[in-house]
Amino acid sequence: MDPDTFRSDIGVDVYWRRRMAALVGVLVVVAVVAWACSSSGPEDTSKVQAQLGGSPTPDPMVTVLPTVTVTPSPSPTTTPGAAKAAAGTKRPGDACESPDLVLNMQGQGDVYAPGNRPRFILTLVNIGKVMCTADVGPRAMEVRITSGSDRVWSSADCVSGETDDIRKLDRGIPYVREIEWDRRRSGGDCAAEPDAALAGTYVAVVRGPGLKSRRTVFHLR
Known part of the structure; x- marks a missing residue:
């Protein structure tokens, strides 16, 4: 510069x-x-x-970015079948229902000599899921002996006092009772001396509400 x-x-x-x-x-x-x-x-x-x-x-x-569509979740509903099943749920201690019970009776012999009394073993088993209660009294569970069309004897005849006998039945554990027949007829006048049953063939059956055992056949000499 x-x-x-x-x-x-x-x-x-x-x-x-x-x-x-x-x-x-x-x-x-x-x-x-x-x-x-x-x-x-x-x-x-x-x-x-x-x-x-x-x-x-x-x-x-x-x-x-993808398009997201929000769908509201349906509110839970109860079907009639589910409501019925929930309402019918069994609780321990409720009364037993006949589909949950198995009733049976077995004779101790086939032939009874004069003076020998017929004996039977009665069993009631709960096959339901929970423990339930059942009346095993002489009227609720009636043992009846017949010969042909002749109604010979019934455990429900001439019963006095308390007849109910409520028992708890656990699943699979049978209630067992022994029944002995004195070889006399029942029914009619309970105050009179009952007549002795005659020699012949007889059939024993035990009945309950909605229940009936198999027939047990035996003979009196």
Whole structure:
């Protein structure tokens, strides 16, 4: 540079002030342009593009996201069968139902000589899932002996006092009772002396509410 450059009439300080003013002007223009770019959001861009006849460019993140449909879960309902099953659930100690019981009776002999009394073993078994109760009294569980169409004897005849006999029946554990017949008829006048049964063939059966055992055949001599 010519050493006489700064010796002109302008002066050194005037020269540097002009240079600083020009630099500040450039910085102001750059700041205005940056502010204008940052203040225009996606909405402004969309408006400009709409005015120009174009369509806004879709956000690639929105494009790849799947559409999710929310279906409300159905409220739980109780079917009539389930309600009936729940209502019919057995609890320990409830009265036994006939489908849960097995009733049987077995004779101790086939032929009884004169003076020998016929004996029978009666069993009642609970095959249900829980313990239940049953009346095994002489009227609730009647032992009946017949000969042909003749009703000869019944355990329910001429019974006095308390006749109920409620027992707890655990699953699979039989209630056992022995029945002995005195070879006399029953029924009619309970105060009178009953007649003796005649020699012949007889059939014994035990009955309960909704229950009946197999027949036991025996003979009196």
